Amino acid sequence: MELQRWLRGDGPAEERVSRSRAAHAELAALRTCCNNWSLPVEPNAESQGNRRWQRLIGQVATCDAERDLLVLLAAIDLSPRTAATVRLLSGWSDAAGLERSFAQAVLDPQEQNPEVAAEILRSDHPLAQRGVLRGLDDGPEHRVQFLDLAPAVLTWLAHGPDAACRGRDHLKWFDPHRQAETEGPLLAHPLLQDDVAKAMALLDRGTEPAQNSTQGNVISAPRLRIRTSTPDDALLLARGVAAKRSAGLVTVDAMSAMRRQPGEPAWLDGEALIGVLRDGALLAVLQDAVLLVRGLGGDDGSRALDLTTAVRLLQPLPLPVLIEDSSVADVTSVATGLGRELGAAAVDSTFPDRVQRLDLWTALLAPAEQLEQAKLLRLAAFPLTPAQIGGVCQERRRSEGGLSDVEATAEACRVRVGHRVGEVAQRVTQTAKWDQVVLPDPVLTVVKEMVAFAKHGEKVLIDWGFAARYHYGLGLTALFSGPPGTGKTMLAGLIARELGLDLFRIDLSRVLSKYIGETEQRLGRLFEEGKRGGVALLFDEADSLFARRTEVKSSVDRYANLEVNFLLQKMEEYSGVVILTTNFADSIDEAFKRRIRFHAQFPMPNQDERELLWSAMLPPKAPVEEDLPFDLLAKAYEFSGGEIKNAVLRAAFYAAVADSPLTLELLDRAAQAECQERGRLVLRTATSLQW
Numbered sequence: 001m002e003l004q005r006w007l008r009g010d011g012p013a014e015e016r017v018s019r020s021r022a023a024h025a026e027l028a029a030l031r032t033c034c035n036n037w038s039l040p041v042e043p044n045a046e047s048q049g050n051r052r053w054q055r056l057i058g059q060v061a062t063c064d065a066e067r068d069l070l071v072l073l074a075a076i077d078l079s080p081r082t083a084a085t086v087r088l089l090s091g092w093s094d095a096a097g098l099e100r101s102f103a104q105a106v107l108d109p110q111e112q113n114p115e116v117a118a119e120i121l122r123s124d125h126p127l128a129q130r131g132v133l134r135g136l137d138d139g140p141e142h143r144v145q146f147l148d149l150a151p152a153v154l155t156w157l158a159h160g161p162d163a164a165c166r167g168r169d170h171l172k173w174f175d176p177h178r179q180a181e182t183e184g185p186l187l188a189h190p191l192l193q194d195d196v197a198k199a200m201a202l203l204d205r206g207t208e209p210a211q212n213s214t215q216g217n218v219i220s221a222p223r224l225r226i227r228t229s230t231p232d233d234a235l236l237l238a239r240g241v242a243a244k245r246s247a248g249l250v251t252v253d254a255m256s257a258m259r260r261q262p263g264e265p266a267w268l269d270g271e272a273l274i275g276v277l278r279d280g281a282l283l284a285v286l287q288d289a290v291l292l293v294r295g296l297g298g299d300d301g302s303r304a305l306d307l308t309t310a311v312r313l314l315q316p317l318p319l320p321v322l323i324e325d326s327s328v329a330d331v332t333s334v335a336t337g338l339g340r341e342l343g344a345a346a347v348d349s350t351f352p353d354r355v356q357r358l359d360l361w362t363a364l365l366a367p368a369e370q371l372e373q374a375k376l377l378r379l380a381a382f383p384l385t386p387a388q389i390g391g392v393c394q395e396r397r398r399s400e401g402g403l404s405d406v407e408a409t410a411e412a413c414r415v416r417v418g419h420r421v422g423e424v425a426q427r428v429t430q431t432a433k434w435d436q437v438v439l440p441d442p443v444l445t446v447v448k449e450m451v452a453f454a455k456h457g458e459k460v461l462i463d464w465g466f467a468a469r470y471h472y473g474l475g476l477t478a479l480f481s482g483p484p485g486t487g488k489t490m491l492a493g494l495i496a497r498e499l500g501l502d503l504f505r506i507d508l509s510r511v512l513s514k515y516i517g518e519t520e521q522r523l524g525r526l527f528e529e530g531k532r533g534g535v536a537l538l539f540d541e542a543d544s545l546f547a548r549r550t551e552v553k554s555s556v557d558r559y560a561n562l563e564v565n566f567l568l569q570k571m572e573e574y575s576g577v578v579i580l581t582t583n584f585a586d587s588i589d590e591a592f593k594r595r596i597r598f599h600a601q602f603p604m605p606n607q608d609e610r611e612l613l614w615s616a617m618l619p620p621k622a623p624v625e626e627d628l629p630f631d632l633l634a635k636a637y638e639f640s641g642g643e644i645k646n647a648v649l650r651a652a653f654y655a656a657v658a659d660s661p662l663t664l665e666l667l668d669r670a671a672q673a674e675c676q677e678r679g680r681l682v683l684r685t686a687t688s689l690q691w
Contacts, residue, residue, distance in 0.1 A: 052156065052157055052160070052286070053074075053157060055286065055287075055288065056070060056074075056153070056157060056286065057070055057071060059288070060127075060132065060285060060286065061127075062126075063116075065107050065108075065113075065116050065117060065120055066120055066127060068106075068107055069103065069107060069120060069127075069133075069147075070127075070132075070149070072086070072098065072103075072106065073097075073098060073133070073147060073148055073149045074149060074154075074157065076097070076098060076148070077148065077149055077154055078154075078158075086098060089102075090102040092146075095146055096146060096148065097134075097135060097146035097147050097148035098146065098147045098148065099144065099145070099146055099147075100121055100135070100136075100144070100145040100146070100147060103117075103121065103147055104117045104118060104121055107120070121136060121147075122136065123136045123137055126316060129278075129312070129313060130278065130281055130282050130285060130313075131150050131152070131153075131278045131279065131281075131282045132149065132150060132153055132282065133147055133148075133149065133150065134147070134148055134149070134150050135147040135148060150282070152164050152279065152282060152283070153282070153286070156283065156286055161173040161175075161248070161250075161283060161286075161287055162175075164283055164286075165283070168279065169253070170252055170253045170254075170255075170276040170279070170280075171250070171251070171252055171253075171276070171279050171280055171283065172250070172251045172253070173248065173249075173250055173283065173287070173289075174239060174242070174248060174249040174250075174251070175248055176242060176243055176246065176247060176248050176249075183236075183239065183390065185363055185364055186236070186360075186364060186386060186387075186389075186390045187236075187239060187240050187243055189359075189360060189363055189386065191350060191352055191356055191359075191360065191386060192236065192237070192240050192386055193240070194350065195237055195240070195347070195349045195350055196237065196240035196241055196244055198347050199224060199226065199237065199240075199241050199322075199347045200241060200244055200245075202222075202224055202345045202347055203222040203224055203241070203320050204222075222320050222321075223314075223320075223321050223322075223323070223339070223342045223343060223344035223345070224320065224321070224322050224323070224344055224345055224346070224347060225322075225323045225324075225325040225335065225336070225339040225344045225345070225346040225347070226238065226322055226323070226324060226325065226346075226347055226349065227325045227346060227347070227348045227349065228324075228348075228349040228385070229349070229351055229385050230385055230387060230388065231294060231295075231324060232385070232387035232388065232391065233349055233385045233386060233387040233388075234292070234294065234324040234349075235251065235292065235294070235324075235387070236386060236387040236390070237347075237349055238251070238290065238292040238322050238324075241290055241320070241322065242289065242290040245290060245320070247287075247288060247289050247290055248287050248289040248290070249289055249290050249292060250280055250283045250284040250287065250289045250290070250291050250292070251280070251291075251292040251293075251294055252276050252277060252279060252280025252281075252291070252292070252293055252294065253276070253294045253295045254273050254276060254277075254293065254294065254295040254296050254334075255294070255295035273310070274309050274310065274313065277293065277310060277313055277314065278313060280293065281313060281314060281317055284317070284319055285317060285318070285319065288319065289319065290319065290320050290322065291314075291317065291319060291320070291321045291322065292322045292323075292324060293314075293321065293322070293323045293324065293335075293338075294324045295324070296323065296324065296325075296334040296335035296338060310338055310341075311338070311341045311342060314338075314342060315342060321342070321344075323335055323338060323339050323342075323344060325339060325346065349385075351383075351385065352385070352386065354380050354381065355380075355459075357379075357380040357382075357383075357384065357389065358376055358377065358380035360386055360389050361376050361379050361380055361389060362376065364389065364390060364393050365393070365403060369402065369403045369404065371403070371404070371406065374500075375406045377455075377499075377500045378406065378410060378500030379406070379409060379410060379413060379500070380500065381499060381500035381501050381534060382410070382413040382414065382416070382417055382534055383417060383532070383533070383534035384413060384416055384417065388413075388416045388417075391416065392409065392412045392413055392416060395412055396408065396409050396412060414502065417532070417533045417534065418533075419529045419530070419532045419533025419535065420525075420529045421504045421526065421529045421530055421533055421535055421537075422504070423510070423529075424506065424507060424510045424511050424522055424525070424526050425504035425505060425506045425507055425510075425526065425537070426504065426505050426507055427502060427503070427504050427505075428489075428492075428493050428496075428503040428504065428505050428538065430490070430493030430494060430496070430497050430503065432490050432493070432494060433494075434494060435616060436616045436617065437487060437490065437491060437494065437616075438605060438609045438612045438613050438616065438641070439487075439491070440603065440605075440609070442600070442601070443491075443600045443601070443602060446478070446598050446599070446600040447491065447495060447600070449598060450476060450478055450495060450598050451495065451498055451499065453476055453597070453598075454476055454499045454577065455499070457474075457476070461474055474575055475571075475574045475575045475576055475577065475578060475597075476576070476577045476578070476597065476598075477571060477577075477578045477579075477580075477595070477596045477597050477598070478578075478579045478580070478596065478597065478598040478599070478600065479542070479579075479580045479581075479582070479585070479588065479592075479593065479596045479598070479599045479600070480492065480579065480580070480581045480582075480600050480602060481581070481582050481583070481584075481585035481588075481599070481600075481601055481602065482583070482601055482602025482603060482604075483583060483602070483603075483604055483640060484583055484640065484642065485639075485640030485641055485642025485643050486602035486603070486604065486605070486640050486641055486642070487602060487641045487642070488581040488602055489505075489538070489540060489581055490641075492536075492538050492579040492581065495536075495577075495579070496536040496538075496577065496579075499536070499577065501534065501535060501536040501576075501577060502533070502535045502536065503535070503536045503538055504530070504535050504536070504537055504538065505538045505540050506526070506537060506538065506539050506540070506545075508541075508544060508545065510522070511523060511526065511545075512545075520566045523566065523567060523570060524566075524570065527570045527573070527574050530574070530576055531574065531575065531576060534576065535576070535577075536576065536577035536578070536579065537574075537576070537577070537578045537579070538579050538580075538581070539578070539579070539580045539581070540581050541581065541582060541583070542580035542581060542582045542588065543582045543583075543584050543587040543588055545567060567592075568589075568591055568592060568595070571592070571595060572595060580592075580596070585601070604638065604640055605639075605640065605641060607631075607634045607635055608634070610633075610634035610637075610638070610639060610644065611630045611631050611633075611634035613634075613639075613641050613644045614630040614633050614634060614644055614648070614667075615630050617644055617645050617648040618648060618662070622652065622662060623655070623660075623661035623662065624661055624662045625661050625662060625663045625664070628662070628663075628664055628667070629664060629686070629690065632664070632686040632687075632689045632690055633664075633667060633668070633671065633686045635686075635689060636668075636671070636684050636685055636686040636688075636689055637671045637674075637675070637686070639671070639674070643674055643678075646674055647667065647670045647671045647673075647674045648667070648670070650670035650673060650674065651666045651667045651669070651670035654666045654669060654670060664686060664687060664690065665687060667686070668685050668686040668687050671685075671686070672685065
C-alpha cells in the first residue's frame, strides 16, 4: 500500500525526494566515471568497445537527460551493484528494468524540468521509436512500465555489429575495411565509380524540400532510390557509396517479412516489416553507417504496407538512407511509394556494354589469371552486370581449375544470366573446328564480314553515333541458303563460337501454335529472353516461319500474314545475332531478305573442295592407310559435306569391325551405301578409278 501511494505521488514528499536523490547521486558517479574514460592510442578490442560506448552516449543521445538515462540503464544491465542499488531505492526488488515513474524522478529529482523527463519517456520519442529503449509502448495510463536497453543495443555495445547481426537473416553489416580487401578492384573500377559519383551528388545536394503527403512536414534529409538490373548490383552500389563516405553499410532485407500462403500471392506483413526496418535503422544509427533498405518491390498485396509508419521511422534518421527499387516499371511498388513519401531522388546504375564488360573482366583478373583476348571476348559476350562478373570471379576462384578453365567459367556466366531461351530452343554445342570447314570464296567473304561487324559493331554504332541515327535494324542478321548438307548449320555454330556466343536452335514444335495469337506471344518471349541472355538465335529451315505472305482469301491467310509481320518487326528490333538457314531461299518473304544484312549461298562443293572435305573429316587419332587417294573419292561421288561426313563415319565402323585401318576400299564401300540409301545410281566407284 505504501509503495502504491508512492507510485501515485501520495507518499511523503521527503521520502520520494530522498530516494530519487540517492539514485541521482549514483547516476552522477556513473556519469563521472564514463566521462573520465580514455581511448588507448593503439586500437584494440577494448578501445573499440569504448568507442561504441562513447557513440551511444555522445551521439545517439541528444541531451544530458537522454545520456543519463542510457548510462543508468546500461549500468543496471552490466553492473550487478548498480542494479541492486536501483532495485533497493525503487522498491521493486524483483524488477528486470527501471520502473518508469522512478526513472522520471531520478532524471529530475527536484522536479525542476518535469516536461523534459516526461518527453523522453514517451512512446513516440526517438529512443523508443528506434528501438534503443524497450518498455515505453502505448498502454493503459496507470499500467506499471519497466524500461531497459534493447538486447540488440547491449549485444552491440559488448561485442560489436557482427554479433548484433548474428541470427538475424534480415540484417547484414558490411565493414568498410573488410569490404575494401575483398572487393577493392570492383569498387575502384571507373564504371562503378561513375555511378557512385552520381549517387553522391544527389546525397550531398540532399533532397529538395518537399511537402510530405503523409505528415505534412518538410523533408530535407538525404534519401536516395537506387535502380539497378539486379539486387546484387544495388548492394554493390550501396557499398561504393558507403566506401566513399568512409563508413560501413547496414542492409535490412524486407523479404524476410514475406509471407507465402498456399494458393495465395505473396504479401508483405506491415507490422513485421516495421520491425525489420527498426532493427536496421538502429544498427545504422549506432554505427553511423549508411542504411540500405532492400526487397521492397513486390506484387499488389505488398501495397497493404502502412507507409506512414515506415516514413515516421526512417525520416528522422541522421544518416543516408538508400532504397533498393528493383521494380522500375512498377509504379505501385512499395519501394517506389516509400521513396516518394520520403522525397527520395533516384539514380539508375549503368548497364555495361560489351567493351565495358571486357574491361571489367581484365581489371578483375589477377596477373596469374590473365586470359587470351579471344577467351576474354567470349566471357565479355555474356550480358552480365558488374556484380555478376565479380560474383563469377569469386565463385571460380574457389573452384577447381579457377578462371583458367574457360568452359567452366562460361557455364558459370550462363547460369548467372538466367535466361529462359531453352524453353523454346535447343542449345547447339559445336565441336567442329575451322580446319574441318571448306568454304568457297564468296561464303568466306561473308563470314569475315559478319565477324568484323560483331567485333567492331559497338565502335561504329555507339562510339561513332550510328545507333542514334538508325533506331532499328542494328542487329547481326544472316541468311544461309543452299542444298542440304553443305554446312550451313555447322558454320552458324562456328561463327557463334568465334563471337563467344551461345547458339540456340529454335524448336518450331514449341513455338508454333494452332491458337490465334499464341505463336506471336511465344516468339515475343523468345526474342526478349534472347536479348536478355545475349545469345545467338538459329532458325533452321527458316522457310517454315519466314514464308512469303499470300493474298488474303480467308481468315487463315490473314493470321498467317500477321505472324510474318510480327516476325519482321521483332527481327528489326532485335540487336543480337540471328542466323536463318534454308534449302529454299526463293520461298523466304522478300521483306525479310531486304532486312537481312548478310546473305551467303552455299553451293554443292566442287571436286577440289570435296577432296579437301574427305581429308578434313578424318580425325588425327583415326588409323588411316597411308597415301589415301582422296582425289578418287572426290571424283567418283558428288557428295555434299554432310554426306561425306556420314560416309566417313560409316567407314570408321567398318574398320572397327574388321580391326583394320581406314582404307580406300572401306571408304568406297561406305560411299556406295550412302548413295543406295539416298536412291542414287552408282555409275563409278573410287576403286574402279584407281585402275
